[in-house]
Amino acid sequence: MVQIEAYVILSAVLFILGAMGVLLRRNAILVFMSVELMLNAANLALVAFAKQWNQMDGHLFVFFVMTVAAAEVAVGLALIVAIFRTKHSIDIDQLHQMEG
Amino acid sequence: MIATEFDLATSLLAILPEIGLTVLALIVLALDLSLPKGQHRTIAIVAGLGLGFIAALPLILWPGSQATPEGLYWGGMVRHDVLSQIFKVMVLLAAGITCLMSLDVKGVGHRGEFYLIIIVSTLGMTLMAGAADLIMAFLALETTSIPLYLLAAFKRSDPKSAESGVKYFLFGAFASALMLFGMSLLFGFSGGQTGLYQIGQYLGSQAFADNALPVLGALVLIIVGFGFKISAVPFHFWTPDVYEGAPTPVTAFLSVASKSASFALLVRFLMAVFPAALVIGDAQIKDFWVQLMAASAVISMTIGNVVALAQRNIKRLLAYSSIAQAGYTLIGVAALQATSAEVQAQAVASVGFYMFMYVFTNLLAFAVVVLFSEATGSETIADLAGLSRRNPALALMMTVGLLSLAGVPPAAGFFGKFFVFNAAVQSGLVWLAVVGVLNAIIGLYYYLVVIKVMYVDRSEDEDKPIPVSRPYVWVLAITAGLVIVLGTVGAQVVFDWAVRSAGSLFVG
Numbered sequence: 304m305v306q307i308e309a310y311v312i313l314s315a316v317l318f319i320l321g322a323m324g325v326l327l328r329r330n331a332i333l334v335f336m337s338v339e340l341m342l343n344a345a346n347l348a349l350v351a352f353a354k355q356w357n358q359m360d361g362h363l364f365v366f367f368v369m370t371v372a373a374a375e376v377a378v379g380l381a382l383i384v385a386i387f388r389t390k391h392s393i394d395i396d397q398l399h400q401m402e403g
Numbered sequence: 404m405i406a407t408e409f410d411l412a413t414s415l416l417a418i419l420p421e422i423g424l425t426v427l428a429l430i431v432l433a434l435d436l437s438l439p440k441g442q443h444r445t446i447a448i449v450a451g452l453g454l455g456f457i458a459a460l461p462l463i464l465w466p467g468s469q470a471t472p473e474g475l476y477w478g479g480m481v482r483h484d485v486l487s488q489i490f491k492v493m494v495l496l497a498a499g500i501t502c503l504m505s506l507d508v509k510g511v512g513h514r515g516e517f518y519l520i521i522i523v524s525t526l527g528m529t530l531m532a533g534a535a536d537l538i539m540a541f542l543a544l545e546t547t548s549i550p551l552y553l554l555a556a557f558k559r560s561d562p563k564s565a566e567s568g569v570k571y572f573l574f575g576a577f578a579s580a581l582m583l584f585g586m587s588l589l590f591g592f593s594g595g596q597t598g599l600y601q602i603g604q605y606l607g608s609q610a611f612a613d614n615a616l617p618v619l620g621a622l623v624l625i626i627v628g629f630g631f632k633i634s635a636v637p638f639h640f641w642t643p644d645v646y647e648g649a650p651t652p653v654t655a656f657l658s659v660a661s662k663s664a665s666f667a668l669l670v671r672f673l674m675a676v677f678p679a680a681l682v683i684g685d686a687q688i689k690d691f692w693v694q695l696m697a698a699s700a701v702i703s704m705t706i707g708n709v710v711a712l713a714q715r716n717i718k719r720l721l722a723y724s725s726i727a728q729a730g731y732t733l734i735g736v737a738a739l740q741a742t743s744a745e746v747q748a749q750a751v752a753s754v755g756f757y758m759f760m761y762v763f764t765n766l767l768a769f770a771v772v773v774l775f776s777e778a779t780g781s782e783t784i785a786d787l788a789g790l791s792r793r794n795p796a797l798a799l800m801m802t803v804g805l806l807s808l809a810g811v812p813p814a815a816g817f818f819g820k821f822f823v824f825n826a827a828v829q830s831g832l833v834w835l836a837v838v839g840v841l842n843a844i845i846g847l848y849y850y851l852v853v854i855k856v857m858y859v860d861r862s863e864d865e866d867k868p869i870p871v872s873r874p875y876v877w878v879l880a881i882t883a884g885l886v887i888v889l890g891t892v893g894a895q896v897v898f899d900w901a902v903r904s905a906g907s908l909f910v911g
Contacts, residue, residue, distance in 0.1 A: 311591070318584050325577050334573055341580035348587040356595030364538050364590070364597065368583065371545045378549050379572055382556050386569045389562040395573070400566045401644045401719075 310351030318344035331383050331393040335376075342372050416464055417476040417483040418533075420491055423457040424526040428519055435515025443513040447506040448874065450518035454499030454525065461488040461495075475535055479598040482535035482671075485904035489755045490532035490667035497660040497762050498525040500882065503874045504770050505652040508777060510558045512652075517557060521656065524550035528664035535675070537586045537597045540668060544582070544632070547664060548575050551657050555649040567648025574631060574641040582628025588621035589676070599675040606688075607681050615686040622677060622688070626695055629672075632665035633729045636703040646722035651776060654718060655769030658725045663758040666732060670739070670754055679740055679747070689740055696737040697835050703730030704842040711849050717772055717784050720849065724808055725765065727846060732757050734832070734839050735823040741830035744906065749829060752901035753822040759897075760807065760815035760889050767882035768804035770875065771797055778869040784853055788860035794869040798857045800879050807886050809850040810843050815889035822898055 317340060324337025346365045353361025387393050415422070427450065434446050464471050465488060473484045481487075498521055505512045505521075527546030534540040552575060556568020593602040606618065630638035646654045673692060681688045707727030714720040735757060738750035774797060775790070776782050791798040807814030820843060824836040871879070889897065 314584075314587075321580070322577075325573075331569060331573065335576070338573075338576045338580050341577075342583060345580070345583040345587040348584070349590060352587070352591035352595060355591070358595030360538070360597045361590060361595060364541075364587075367538055367542055371542065371549075374549055375545070375576055378552055379576065382552060382565070382568045382572050385556055385559050385565045389560070389565050395569075398566050398570060400563050401647045 307351055307355045311348060314344045314348040314351070317341075317347065329394050329396050331386070331395050334395065335379050335383070339372060339376075342368060413471055414476045416471045418481060419464060420457050420460045420495065420529050421526055423453075423460060424522055424529065427453040427457065428522045428526070431515065431519050431522060435519065438515075443515060444506060444874075446515045446518055447502050447512060450522060451499045451502035451874075454495050454502060454522070458492050458495035458499065461491045464488070475598075475600070479601075480536045480539045481530065481533040482600075483533065485901075486667065486671060486751065486755070487533035489759070489901065490663055491529045493663050493759055493762050494525055494528040494532065494660045497656065497663070497766060498522065498528075500766050500770075500878055501652050501656040501660075503878050504655065504766070504773055505650075506874050507872060508650060508652055508773060510561070511650045514557075517554070520550045520553055524554070524656075525660065528660055531664040532667040534668060535599050535671070537590060537599070537602075540599070540672075541579075541583060541586060544668070545579060547661055548579065548632075551575075551653075551661060554653040554656070555645055557650055557653060563648040564650060565648075567645045570641055571645045571649075578628045578631030578638070581624050581631075585621045585624030585628065588617065588624070592618055592621065599672065603676045603678055603681065606676070606683060607678070609683070615683040615688065618683055618688065619686075619691055622692060623695075625672065626692065629665060629669045630699065633662050633669070633732075634726050635699045635729050635733060636706045636726060637699075639703070639706070639726045642726055643719050643722040646725070647716060647718045647782075651718065651769060651773045651782075654721075655766055655773070658721070658769070659762040659765050662725070662729065663762055666736070666754060666758055670736060670751060673736065673739060674747075674751075679742060693737050693740040696733050697832065700730045700733035700737060700835065701838050703727065703733060704839065705730075705845075708842050708845040708849070712845070714849075715784055716782050717787065717853070718782055720784065720853070721765070721768060721772070724846070724850075727842065728761055728765075728808070730842070731820060731823055731839060732761070734827050734835050737832060737835060738823075738826040738830040740832070741826075746826065746829045748902050748906040749822075750826040751905040752898055753826040755901050755905070756822050756889075756894075756898050757819040760819040760886065763882045763885045763889070764804055764807040764814070764816060767800060767879065767886060768808065770878050770882065771801040771804065774869060774871060774875060779864070784856055785860075786862070787853065787856050789862035789865040790857040790869075792865045793867060794871065796879075797869060797871065800883050801857060802854050803883050803886055805850040805853055807890065809847045811847070813887060813890045815886045815894065817890060818894035818898070 321337045321340035325334050328334050349361045349365050431450050475482050527543050530543035534543050552572040555571045556565050558564035593605040596602045634642040677688050679689045704727050707723045711723035735754035741747050807816035810816040810820040827836040
């Protein structure tokens with residue numbers, strides 16, 4: 304039986320990796336994948352806590368998070384395609400149409 | 404607190420505005436498919452009036468009436484109380500006015516799906532105002548945000564709009580992920596509770612008394628998420644770019660509606676999960692978040708106002724002004740630290756009143772910007788020169804809006820600031836109120852500069868009038884009327900009534 308602490312530490316590590324990815328990567332798709340990693344870190348923590356406390360609400364929460372993440376992928380990729388059409392690049396450092 | 408008996412009729416009444424929004428969304432979708440091309444005005448007016456009608460529902464269903472008593476509904480998912488109703492009216496009116504405002508905007512107004520997306524986003528906002536459960540709060544936040552990403556990028560072929568959408572999406576998704584991780588930690592630290600009020604009770608029962616540090620970590624993650632949504636400094640950097648690039652009616656909508664819904668949820672979160680009386684171990688959690696709120700209020704006001712001084716684009720100016728306005732509102736949130744229920748009720752009412760007047764003030768200012776930029780194609784402040792001769796009424800409306808943002812009587816902004824500062828003084832945060840007043844003086848300067856450009860500066864285009872069509876006359880009349888009423892006869896009446904009703908939030 305794996306201790307709850309192990310799961311929480313793993314999820315924290317995944318979360319930090321995701322956050323670093325968002326802050327350090329310059330490719331819009333990679334930034335977006337890092338956000339997904341953060342969401343899944345939260346999912347792992349939720350499932351682990353749900354098992355620990357024997358509460359089904361955590362599992363329920365995870366299903367909703369996965370649904371929301373899917374909706375976010377649909378919108379996000381559409382936006383990234385739209386920006387690629389106008390700029391021919393998805394490097395977020397190139398996004399400086401507006402300054403000041 | 405959860406009603407032991409499930410009463411379907413009462414429960415349905417408690418979410419009547421949300422049901423109405425779903426029906427309206429379907430009607431708009433059907434109209435979009437069935438009406439011939441060129442009939443988009445019908446859709447906009449149906450959406451606008453429909454939202455206005457739905458905004459009247461919370462007034463009929465006010466908590467305390469026999470039909471819908473205050474309390475938790477749907478298994479504790481939503482709470483039906485005064486706080487939620489005030490903010491629901493606010494976002495519904497804001498959405499209705501935005502629909503009317505978008506009508507003649509090129510590339511936006513003639514597409515039926517635009518109104519559909521606004522309505523869906525509003526549905527998320529009304530749920531945010533009432534959410535009383537982590538799952539509901541997260542779902543409502545995302546139902547609000549995902550349509551807003553689409554709206555920001557609505558003019559797909561315009562590189563600025565597409566860029567604004569991508570930026571908003573990446574920052575918004577990051578903020579949601581931070582908040583979600585905070586929520587998952589909170590779920591774990593509260594013995595697997597998801598109800599906000601149950602989490603507060605569990606934390607208060609000292610069951611998790613070993614140390615307060617993990618709880619503070621979760622609190623910080625959640626507050627950072629909220630900071631993005633209300634564009635408080637230091638999480639504001641997306642705001643100017645997104646506001647500038649998005650189509651102007653969308654900027655108006657997301658600067659008022661998503662901000663006020665986020666404040667509603669923030670206030671409920673702090674009151675329910677981390678109430679002022681909460682002590683974990685020997686640490687008083689309140690001290691911690693009050694300091695965060697006060698610090699964020701000070702730097703939001705200062706940075707928002709100081710950077711706004713240097714702006715040349717009117718939408719960017721209003722973006723920095725909205726950052727400063729979020730700072731003023733955070734003063735009211737910090738005043739929640741008060742120990743007496745009476746002062747706490749004043750703090751909640753001051754946040755509610757501030758957002759209420761801010762919604763109409765900002766919509767008024769943006770309506771003028773929409774009309775001006777549609778007629779001239781320009782968004783720079785210098786081009787506003789001579790507006791008082793091109794359309795005196797429009798210049799007057801803009802003046803009312805800007806004076807209200809600056810906090811000059813008789814516009815509503817004066818009482819908005821007065822109540823917030825008063826709540827801060829009552830709760831013992833005198834220094835914060837002083838910083839707020841000093842900032843209001845800096846703010847006055849750049850608002851007056853815009854007024855000066857409109858009235859004093861001359862331009863070559865003075866003989867070209869700016870046309871205002873009928874729906875825009877309604878928009879300007881409604882928003883300006885409310886700004887003046889809330890700034891004169893209505894202020895004390897509305898505020899007293901908000902304080903009385905907010906008082907009931909703290910009983911039990």
